[in-house]
Amino acid sequence: MPSSPAAPTRDVVLARHRPGPGTLPSSCVHLQDRPWSPLRPGQVRVRNEFLQVTAVMADLMSEEPGLPMPAYALHEALWGGAVGTVTESAADLPVGTVVQHMKGWQEECVDEAPVFYPIPLQYLPGREYVLNQGVTAYHGMVDVAGVGAGDVVFVSGAAGGVGSLAGQIAKARGASTVIGSTGSAEKVRYLVDDLGFDAAINYRDGRIAEELAELAPQGIDVFFDTVGGVQFEAAVHAAAPDARFALCGALAGQVGGGTESAPRLDIMTAIVKQLVIRPFSTLHTPEQLAAWGSHYGQWLAEGRIVFPHTIVDGGLAVAPDVLDGLLEGRYRGNVLVRLHD
Template identity: 50%
Template sequence: MPTIPDTAKEVRLAKHLEGELGLDNFGLVQMQTPEPGTGEVLVRTEYLGLSVAYLEMMRADSHLPIPPWEVGQRIGGGAVGTVVRSDSADLAVGDLVRTMAGWCEYSAGSADQYPKLDPELFPSPVHYLSQGPTAYYGMADIARVGTGDVVFVSGAAGGVGSLAGQIARCRGAAKVIGSAGSQAKIDYLVNELGFDAAFNYHDGPVLDHLRELAPEGITVFFDNVGGEQFEAAVAAAASGARFALCGALATQIGDHENRLPEPDRTAATAKKIEVMPFSTYHTPDQVAAWTEHFSTWLGENRFVFPRTIVDGGITAAPRALVSLLRGAYKGNVSVKVAD
């Protein structure tokens, strides 16, 4: 094991988010490396996961059912790490663990705060940072996707959407359509992830694309974006369609007010569309269900895990999150924290 330094860095919220996210929303702090107490462990963060869901936690007027982060509070989020000191019978030095300690190089706590992970289950620890629990729960349990469904995934090249489309395919969907913001991402969805079709949402009205690619009507919509894409999905939906609402990126970037979608309520009612928002916070059972399917599908070569790893340590995390929101990456995004 590498030498444990006396001090370690963490990233905190410098000011609440208003408008677009910038580097001035973050502050880097040098702290004493925490000392584990009796029965506790010290964990070195290896990889840190990034998500657009952090935006709402950074707003003072967050609409989430949990309190937003306070100014001066460490940025939260999931990570994987390695136990480097242990006074616990449950975890040994060298064990790979999951941590929710957030954006920090080291953290300490009781063993039950650090679920042990199997290092042999996936090709890389980064696989444990996938947003698959969100994608699987929304697609399988909320939208109930199955044989014969015609599926539309908005924001399909992102960390959730890129998995949601593949989950639909693995569960027997007849057609999977994705939207993305560049030709490179469209090619990626079709040629590498197995989407049946994809379109650039900058290239003309979304509804025109949906009517061309799914003239029979979409039966499942997995929404990561909101805005025009949500409105178009209502217009293009088949009777009895199921809408799983995961996120609303169009309403999260820029001005926070008055950006919610305005669908045709008459059409939604007439078509008997089920509109089902769902939480991205999951139970251990939901995480376990995804992990089992993920490892199986990977082993059967039916699934691709699209991912981007950003080097540069903990100090690279703020810029990486800003870049993520600007569409710079494909798939799941994580930051390599440890050298």
């Protein structure tokens, strides 16, 4: 059903640039009505059902994030992953097609048909399963760190969107031991009981180096880091000779700020152990998308991984608060907002 010309739709738009990690992302955005507009030839209208919420969205609100992707523009909707259904079409994409796209935090969107990708529902338990951070987790774990059989792996930020998949990918690739870090006892249990990690550490206990030494007495072979700070420093000391580090994120600085969030590299230890430390940016190339896509559905079907996620109800209006909550550690896994019942 096309929406009514009388009814505006709503977007979450950037109202002001975010000055730094101390500012709640929700204070930088507001809900804005957008008038209904007719389709031009080649366009479709999509009613969104799920929005993806990720940590980098907060960074993209700053004036110059310095990231390999476009910053959010003032007074425009936040771009990002979303899933919806075509409700009106003036193109070769039929009404009723379920699609994913990157047009982000809008109740409804209108654009050229090639902007929207039909979802292969036959390979997935639900349409929301496409809103995952597996491309980054797979690229970092497999292409960058080269995880394989017998590796002892440490994942920081392991209960987050990227980390929760990175640890499972390591297990699916034959890692012998996967250890995760997270910020609460409840999430420690989640990693071990629900996601199949071999062990998990609550970094808030302040014993990360001691616990790594106990859990990996021969050292860690792979470190997938989304946090930085003292967890990176602990991983250098816990590393086995020739360990591979895939540096994905710096949550300690992105969320907490402050100088303690910037890790110091113990260069002599890194030299003696001949560590391979590789920061990476996932550019979502066709090869990277295909590599993850060729494993995701199959591993789900075989029960080798689960889609770790939290769905928050409440519609578009709650999305900004959900982003605040994501940074505060309120959720587990990949975080989605459901727009309708």
